[in-house]
Amino acid sequence: MSxxxxxxxxxxxxxxxxxxxxxxxxxxxxxxxxxxAAYDERDAKQGRTIARSGKVGAIGVEPGAASAVVEDTTGAHAVRVGLEQLRAGDWEAFLDELAARAGHAAALLAGELPHELMEEVEAAGVEVLPYGSELECVCPCESWVQPCRHALAVIYQLGWWVDEDPFVLLHLRGRSRAEVLAGLNDRYDAREEVVVEDDDPDDRADPGIAEAVRDAAERARMLLGLAEHAPTGDGLADAAVAAYDVAAAALVSPVGR
Known part of the structure; x- marks a missing residue:
């Protein structure tokens, strides 16, 4: 994605x-x-049935919307589900809270959305999780109400993706994973200053050394936060364990370093 x-x-x-x-x-x-969002339980039930049937195509997610083609006995329907993007000021507040504690960022990288983070964000006046009336749906079927069963099928499947990876929710709200992490890193850069003590004046003059120390310190801090959110218990989903392993590996051996 670019x-x-x-x-x-x-x-x-x-x-x-x-x-x-x-x-x-x-x-x-x-x-x-x-x-x-569903008009009645009948529509919701039909939406869940279609979602489980394998008749929903690949879902394209972009800032503010998701789209997919849904098939049923009436044909193929191009569905679009809209969700309002957060304003620039709301994103600033979200990123400020995310950067406030190492555990928040580490948990997000491990595939979790900390409840405490959402409480702090909501206290700042930012709603990240949607409510029903926010989901604006368009489908060319003949249903007289939206979301129809086809749109609900897409919404339910979006929920499966959000359940697996909260960055999908953040993407719908306006920022990709890369953009969220870039905003997080900007805050770390702005508030943290590493002083390198060394007898060699050439080393002290080399900004690359200070940057390496700063990066190592930050990754160590996030690893400690990540450890607080290690998957535990029986019957863990493979996705949860894999997400944790990937996040830990990325912090220990980041790509390009």
């Missing part, structure tokens, strides 16, 4: 059996928004 192409395409889900329940608190919050 600035010229802000859309990130998430692969199509195959058919799933039985009820598919959110495993995280923020995933459940998304499902509540979907239920609030």
């Amino acid at each position: 600035p010229a192409d802000p859309t990130l395409v998430h692969d199509r889900f195959g058919p799933r059996r039985g009820a598919v329940r959110a495993t995280t608190w923020w995933g459940r919050a998304w499902v509540r928004a979907a239920e609030e």
Whole structure:
């Protein structure tokens, strides 16, 4: 994904059996928004059925919207689900709170959305998690109400992605993973100054050494925060363990270093 192409395409889900329940608190919050958006339980039930059927194509997510093609007995329908982007000031407040504690950033990198972070952000007047009336849906089917069953199917599948990776939610709200991390790093750079004590004046004059020390200190700080959010217990989802392993590896051996 590049600035010229802000859309990130998430692969199509195959058919799933039985009820598919959110495993995280923020995933459940998304499902509540979907239920609030549905006109009635019949529409919600049909949306869940289509979502599990494997008839929803790959979902393209961009700032402010997601789109996918949904198939059913009436044909193929190009669905678009809109979600208002956060304003610039709201993003500043979110990033300030995210940078305030190393544990927040470490948890996000490990695939978690800390409840405490969301409480702090909401206290600052920023709503990241959606509510039902925020989800604006467009579908060319003949349904007289939106979201229709096709749009609800896309919303439910978006919830599966948000449950797995909260950066999907942040992307819908206006910032990609790379942009969020860049904003976080800007705050670290602005508030942290590393002084290198060395008898060699040439080393002290080399800004690369100070930068390396600063980077190592920051990664150590985030690793400590990450350890607080290590997956524990029986029956862990493979995705949770994999996300933690990837986050830890990235901090220990960052790409390009």
